[in-house]
Every structure is written in structure tokens, then in C-alpha cells.
Amino acid sequence: MIPSENVIYQTRAWTILSRSFEQGRTAGTYLLFGPEGTGRWLLAVSFAALVNCEKPDKSGEGSGSTVPCGECRNCRNIFGLNFEGMHFAVPIPPHENKLDQAIDLTNEVLTAKREEPFAIVSSSASTNIPVAMAREIRRQLSMKSSSGIRRAVIFYQMEKMKTASADALLKMIEEPPADTTILLITQNPDSLLPTIQSRSQKIKVSPFSAQIIENYLLSHYSVSEKKARLMSRIAEGSVGRAIDALEGADEDEGSTRGVALLLFKSLFLDKGPETLAHMNDVLDLRDRGESEDLLRLWQLLIRDCARVSVTDEDDEIVNVDFGTDIRKLARYFNDAGLSARMVDDIKNTLADLRLNVHIQGALMALALRLKAHIQAAN
Amino acid sequence: MKFSLAKSKLANYLQYILQVVPSKSTLPILTNVLIEALENKIKISATDLDISIASSIECKVAKKGSACIPARILFDIIKELPESEINFEATGQRVEIKIPNGSYKIASVPPDEFPKLPAVNTKKEIRISGEQLVGMVKKTTFATSDDETRPALNGVLWQTKGDKMQMVATDGHRLAKMAVENTKLKGLYDDVIVPPKVLNLIPKFVTQESQEIGVIFGENNIIFNLGDIILTSRLIEGPYPNFEQVIPTNNDKKLIVTKEDLARAVRRVSILSNALTHQVKFSLKGTSLTLSTTNADVGGEGKEILECDYTGEDIELGYNANYINDILGKLDGEEAVFELSSSVSAGVIYSPETSKDDYLCLVMPLRLAD
Numbered sequence: 050m051i052p053s054e055n056v057i058y059q060t061r062a063w064t065i066l067s068r069s070f071e072q073g074r075t076a077g078t079y080l081l082f083g084p085e086g087t088g089r090w091l092l093a094v095s096f097a098a099l100v101n102c103e104k105p106d107k108s109g110e111g112s113g114s115t116v117p118c119g120e121c122r123n124c125r126n127i128f129g130l131n132f133e134g135m136h137f138a139v140p141i142p143p144h145e146n147k148l149d150q151a152i153d154l155t156n157e158v159l160t161a162k163r164e165e166p167f168a169i170v171s172s173s174a175s176t177n178i179p180v181a182m183a184r185e186i187r188r189q190l191s192m193k194s195s196s197g198i199r200r201a202v203i204f205y206q207m208e209k210m211k212t213a214s215a216d217a218l219l220k221m222i223e224e225p226p227a228d229t230t231i232l233l234i235t236q237n238p239d240s241l242l243p244t245i246q247s248r249s250q251k252i253k254v255s256p257f258s259a260q261i262i263e264n265y266l267l268s269h270y271s272v273s274e275k276k277a278r279l280m281s282r283i284a285e286g287s288v289g290r291a292i293d294a295l296e297g298a299d300e301d302e303g304s305t306r307g308v309a310l311l312l313f314k315s316l317f318l319d320k321g322p323e324t325l326a327h328m329n330d331v332l333d334l335r336d337r338g339e340s341e342d343l344l345r346l347w348q349l350l351i352r353d354c355a356r357v358s359v360t361d362e363d364d365e366i367v368n369v370d371f372g373t374d375i376r377k378l379a380r381y382f383n384d385a386g387l388s389a390r391m392v393d394d395i396k397n398t399l400a401d402l403r404l405n406v407h408i409q410g411a412l413m414a415l416a417l418r419l420k421a422h423i424q425a426a427n
Numbered sequence: 428m429k430f431s432l433a434k435s436k437l438a439n440y441l442q443y444i445l446q447v448v449p450s451k452s453t454l455p456i457l458t459n460v461l462i463e464a465l466e467n468k469i470k471i472s473a474t475d476l477d478i479s480i481a482s483s484i485e486c487k488v489a490k491k492g493s494a495c496i497p498a499r500i501l502f503d504i505i506k507e508l509p510e511s512e513i514n515f516e517a518t519g520q521r522v523e524i525k526i527p528n529g530s531y532k533i534a535s536v537p538p539d540e541f542p543k544l545p546a547v548n549t550k551k552e553i554r555i556s557g558e559q560l561v562g563m564v565k566k567t568t569f570a571t572s573d574d575e576t577r578p579a580l581n582g583v584l585w586q587t588k589g590d591k592m593q594m595v596a597t598d599g600h601r602l603a604k605m606a607v608e609n610t611k612l613k614g615l616y617d618d619v620i621v622p623p624k625v626l627n628l629i630p631k632f633v634t635q636e637s638q639e640i641g642v643i644f645g646e647n648n649i650i651f652n653l654g655d656i657i658l659t660s661r662l663i664e665g666p667y668p669n670f671e672q673v674i675p676t677n678n679d680k681k682l683i684v685t686k687e688d689l690a691r692a693v694r695r696v697s698i699l700s701n702a703l704t705h706q707v708k709f710s711l712k713g714t715s716l717t718l719s720t721t722n723a724d725v726g727g728e729g730k731e732i733l734e735c736d737y738t739g740e741d742i743e744l745g746y747n748a749n750y751i752n753d754i755l756g757k758l759d760g761e762e763a764v765f766e767l768s769s770s771v772s773a774g775v776i777y778s779p780e781t782s783k784d785d786y787l788c789l790v791m792p793l794r795l796a797d
């Protein structure tokens with residue numbers, strides 16, 4: 050993990066953060082919000098490094114923003130997630146709420162983040178930020194900080210904080226102790242308590258361009274240019290999602306993309322309720338992350354089909370490896386309004402999933418609605 | 428880094444050091460010890476971020492340097508070795524432990540990943556009596572709170588007051604305050620709140636009554652210089668609540684009772700007390716103190732009558748048996764004095780052999796069960 054990547058990839062968000070540091074107006078609490086896998090974690094870690102860096106680089110790799118040097122002891126330890134002034138609260142699977150267990154599970158997430166800071170971890174609905182860790186962080190922050198260190202507390206996927214954890218931390222988040230910066234990371238800032246939102250400096254983190262994602266994949270993974278281009282186009286601006294797709298793409302039919310295509314085709318080709326049965330068979334319907342990935346891929350497939358139905362040009366297809374299937378399915382999209390209706394329904398279901406609705410029920414209802422739209426249009 | 432020393436010497440220090448090494452942490456470096464080979468000695472350090480310990484051990488150093496290695500693995504190897512001279516040598520990313528008939532190699536991590544420990548500035552050190560400090564620690568830390576919603580009460584308030592230094596601990600239900608003569612600290616520092624964890628380690632290192640301990644009060648931490656062992660602890664953020672206002676000064680009822688008799692009776696009757704509240708009823712009438720308990724869960728009752736010296740109106744109070752016994756265990760002498768007011772106000776407990784100003788405890792009564 051090198052600090053300059055922030056400046057290159059999330060210039061706007063980094064400029065806001067670094068400027069607050071340069072002007073000596075570092076906020077107590079920052080709320081970094083945006084899609085998963087777009088570098089919010091890296092921004093938070095880099096900011097923790099900047100406020101503790103022994104030799105901040107004011108030239109900022111030519112960006113004009115100050116960046117941490119990445120070489121001093123504090124920078125190296127912070128980027129290695131091994132710094133005495135850093136605390137982490139991340140969503141973890143259910144456990145007995147004992148601190149030792151919570152630490153073990155948290156370490157699994159941190160290990161994944163050390164290896165790949167853009168990795169999307171713990172997207173399952175059953176994970177949450179545990180009370181035991183929240184209390185431990187509160188205890189740590191009730192102690193005076195070590196001299197010369199600005200403490201940084203990173204809350205990853207803040208929307209997954211249990212009410213009891215939020216209660217334990219509310220006062221601390223609203224009024225952080227001296228020499229402490231709290232960095233809240235979330236997809237959906239509106240899901241946080243109004244008091245937390247109002248006390249935080251909100252910074253929007255936007256999706257990346259496909260070119261940035263492609264460059265990242267080529268420079269960090271052994272992947273062909275063709276595959277990197279494909280993954281960057283289907284990732285919807287998320288490096289994390291592109292990496293997930295890259296790992297899934299190695300598994301052919303068993304991959305998330307392969308499954309998504311099969312289920313998508315079933316919406317059109319199976320006249321009965323077979324799609325629902327297939328969904329039950331091939332998806333872990335308790336896993337919100339997997340369900341969200343499926344729906345995002347469906348959105349892209351609908352977009353591809355709609356494009357091909359109008360232009361009939363392969364250049365416009367995002368999922369070029371599914372070109373044959375897309376051309377076959379494009380004939381169902383002669384009704385110009387069909388794609389809009391299908392995409393709207395998928396967006397609504399994605400929003401519902403973020404509100405922790407029953408996943409299986411939401412997906413089944415969506416599949417029935419999409420089939421109804423397809424049958425009405427054809 | 429290259430040095431050698433006797434197994435028993437190292438094992439002895441490592442067992443102390445291991446007490447602050449966390450078994451689990453989100454910071455991997457904390458499960459390691461930092462070994463620094465200096466001029467004719469090595470320094471071994473460990474920290475859990477709250478407390479740090481650094482031991483200096485005299486030994487033969489062939490080459491200066493430092494290394495960071497897993498604490499528990501090191502300790503497990505050393506404790507199992509037979510008594511002999513052990514040679515340590517850092518080679519690349521590993522530390523080799525050589526014994527006469529073999530060797531062990533442990534992967535090390537860069538020493539600069541280890542948290543920076545506060546520097547020990549002996550010019551700011553104040554030497555105080557180890558006996559005094561240990562006495563204060565033993566008589567106050569038991570009353571600290573473990574309720575993390577009130578962090579200041581998780582520590583012991585250490586302050587100077589006139590020619591005395593005093594420690595105070597309270598969990599909101601009971602309080603212990605001890606003061607001793609000490610002019611060395613007069614006007615030198617503000618009140619500090621010290622975690623009991625570090626204070627409770629000190630008695631383990633004070634082996635002689637005459638031993639003096641160096642204390643350095645920092646803005647954010649406190650350092651105890653125990654000779655070849657340095658203990659450091661971060662301080663707890665204040666403010667500490669105004670405890671003076673809860674100590675009653677005009678309780679009009681006075682009970683004097685034999686401490687050991689009361690402690691034993693409380694232990695016995697509390698067997699049949701409520702499992703949650705541990706409530707024991709104190710009924711004071713004339714020269715008798717009646718202790719009684721009831722436990723509806725097991726359908727049991729306990730009652731004992733003790734002779735006592737009591738002045739004041741008849742009164743009934745409920746106390747947590749554990750709190751009473753904790754306090755009785757800390758009082759000097761054979762008798763305990765209770766100064767009471769009513770069944771809902773704080774009682775003051777002290778020993779007639781010491782002044783109330785030097786050591787007193789306070790306990791809040793429980794609402795009497797019907």
C-alpha cells in the first residue's frame with residue numbers, strides 16, 4: 050500500500066482531507082461515504098499516516114496536496130496496520146461476543162485489508178461491528194494518548210454497527226478525545242444516527258473510472274489486458290468489485306458472473322417458476338454481498354442487451370465474453386421501456402437489501418416482477 | 428546482536444515481562460518482545476499499549492543490536508531449557524538461540540515496528556518509599572470500578588494534599604482513601620488517575636521494606652523505576668469526580684466491633700444471602716449487632732448476633748457482604764469503627780488505630796429487602 054495511490058485515484062476526497070491537515074483544522078470525525086471498493090479504507094489509513102507522518106511530502110506527487118512520506122517509521126507501521134495509535138472496528142460474523150473471539154475475527158479482516166486494501170470484506174448481512182470491540186475501543190480512548198501520536202480510529206462499514214455498539218461509542222464519536230481522529234466508512238451515510246452525521250465532516254468518495262481500475266489490475270495482478278479491460282468495465286467504478294470479478298472469472302461456469310448469466314437467461318427462457326428454483330439451488334441466499342453482486346451483473350447485462358437491440362455493435366458491450374448470449378437475448382428488448390423498468394426494479398431491490406430485508410424473499414419477488422415485465426413486453 | 432546469559436536469569440525476568448504481553452491483539456507487534464543488546468546488558472521490553480515493562484539484565488554482549496521476537500514462543504523455549512549459558516544471535520530476519528547441545532531459530536520482525544516507549548528522564552524522578560506506595564496500592568485499588576461508561580472511576584486518583592500524598596478509589600458504591608506523609612511530591616504535579624493494573628504490579632517487584640521507588644509523572648503517562656525494571660502506564664483521562672462531597676462528616680451513630688468476628692460472621696451469613704445483591708442486614712440495638720440474611724431461591728435464612736459497642740438510636744441497614752469483607756480485610760488493628768447516619772446514607776468505616784484522615788473507607792447501604 051503506497052500513499053501516492055490515494056492522490057492518483059481519489060484526488061478530490063484526498064484534497065479535502067489533506068487541506069484540513071495543512072490548515073491545522075483536522076476534524077474530530079470524518080465520514081467517508083461512497084461505494085464499496087473505491088478506496089475509502091485507503092483514504093482513512095493514508096490520513097492516519099499523514100497526521101502522524103514525520104516528514105509529510107508537501108509536493109504530493111505533483112498533485113499539490115500533502116501526502117504522507119510512506120517511509121518514516123510511523124508511515125510504515127500505519128500502512129502495515131500495525132501502529133500503536135490505530136484502532137479498528139470492522140464487521141465480523143456472529144460470535145459469543147467475547148473480546149478474544151472478536152479480536153481473532155477482526156484480525157482476519159485486517160489481514161485481508163493488508164493484502165489488498167481495496168478488498169470488499171464482510172459484505173454478508175449477518176456480520177456486524179461487535180459490542181466487545183466497541184467497548185475495548187472506548188476503554189483505549191479513555192486513556193491519555195502517547196506523546197507525539199495522533200490516534201486514529203477506523204470504523205469500516207459503519208452501517209453494520211449494532212445499536213448496542215453505537216450506544217457504547219456515541220459520545221466518543223460525537224466528541225472525540227484529544228489527539229484523536231475518528232474515520233467512519235460507510236456506503237450509506239443516511240443509515241447512521243443523525244447526531245453522528247451532524248458531528249462528522251462528510252466526504253464523498255466517487256466511483257473510479259474504468260481506466261483507473263484497469264491500470265490498477267494490470268499493475269497489481271497478473272492478468273491479461275483483455276481481462277483487465279473487461280473486469281474494469283463491469284466493476285461499476287469499484288476496484289474491489291473488479292478484484293472480486295477477477296477471482297470469480299477463473300472459475301468458469303461456477304463463477305458469480307457465470308451464475309448471474311445463467312439465472313438472467315432463465316428469466317427470459319423459462320416460462321414457469323424455474324428461475325426461482327435455480328436461484329435457490331445456486332445462490333447462498335443468506336449472503337447479501339453475493340445477492341448484490343448478482344443484481345449488479347444483471348443491471349449490466351440488461352444494459353448490454355438494450356444497447357445491442359439498438360446498435361447491434363459489439364463495441365458497446367461491457368460483458369464482451371457473453372457476446373453470443375447477449376445478442377440472443379437482445380431481441381426481447383424491442384420495447385424501449387423494458388430495460389428501464391427492469392433496472393428500476395433491480396435498483397429498488399438493491400436499496401431494500403441494504404435495509405436488511407429478507408434476502409430470499411426480496412430476490413424471489415424481484416424475479417417474478419422481471420419475468421412479468423418481459424412477458425408483458427413480448 | 429549477540430549476547431549470552433544464564434537461563435535462570437532470563438527465565439526469571441521473562442515471567443514478569445509476559446504479564447503485560449497481550450494474548451490477543453489487533454496489533455500483531457504487541458505479541459512480541461523487543462530485545463536490545465547494549466553495553467554489558469540487554470534490555471527486554473513488552474507492552475500492551477496500556478502498560479509497558481522494560482527489564483535490564485546484565486550479561487556478556489558481544490555485538491550490540493536489537494530484535495523483536497514472539498514473547499510466548501521465547502518464554503516457552505527458555506523455560507524448558509536445562510540450566511546453562513544461552514547464546515543469542517540475530518542473523519538476518521531470525522534470532523538463533525544456541526545451547527550446548529542444539530539451537531532454536533525464531534523469525535524476528537523489524538525492531539522499529541515495536542511501539543516507542545516513553546523515555547525515562549531520571550532528572551524528573553522522585554524517590555518515594557516502596558513500603559508507603561505498596562501500602563496505598565493494597566488498600567485502595569480494590570475499590571476501583573470496572574464500569575467502562577465512567578472511565579475515570581476505572582483508575583486510582585493519586586494526588587498531593589498539603590504535606591501528604593493520597594490515593595482514592597471508588598466505584599460509586601464504596602470508596603477507599605489513604606493518605607501518607609510525603610513532602611517530596613508537594614506541589615510537583617497535578618492530580619493523576621492511574622490504572623489499577625500497573626499499581627497492582629508494583630508489590631510484585633518491591634521485595635524489601637526499605638526499597639525506594641522512582642516515580643516520574645508525565646503529562647500522559649507515569650513511570651515507575653524499580654531498579655532493573657521500569658514500569659510505564661498511560662494515565663486515564665479525567666476529571667475525577669469530587670469524592671470529598673460524598674464523605675459524610677457528621678454521622679451521629681458509632682459502632683465499634685471486633686473486626687475478625689464481624690468478618691467471619693458476615694462470611695457465614697452471606698452464604699444464605701441473595702445471590703445477586705449479597706445483602707446482609709445489620710440491626711443495631713443496644714450493645715448487640717444482629718446480622719441476618721434471607722435467600723428466597725433456596726428458602727434459607729441466616730442470623731448471628733455479635734456483641735458490640737454502639738452509641739445511637741436503633742437502626743437497620745443493608746450492606747453488600749462482599750464490600751464489607753473487602754474493607755474489613757484492609758483495616759489495621761483488631762477493631763473496626765462504623766460511623767453511620769441512616770439506612771440510606773453512606774457509612775464511614777475505619778480502624779481506631781489510625782486516623783480517619785489517613786485511611787478511611789466508605790460504603791453505601793443497600794435498600795433493605797422486605
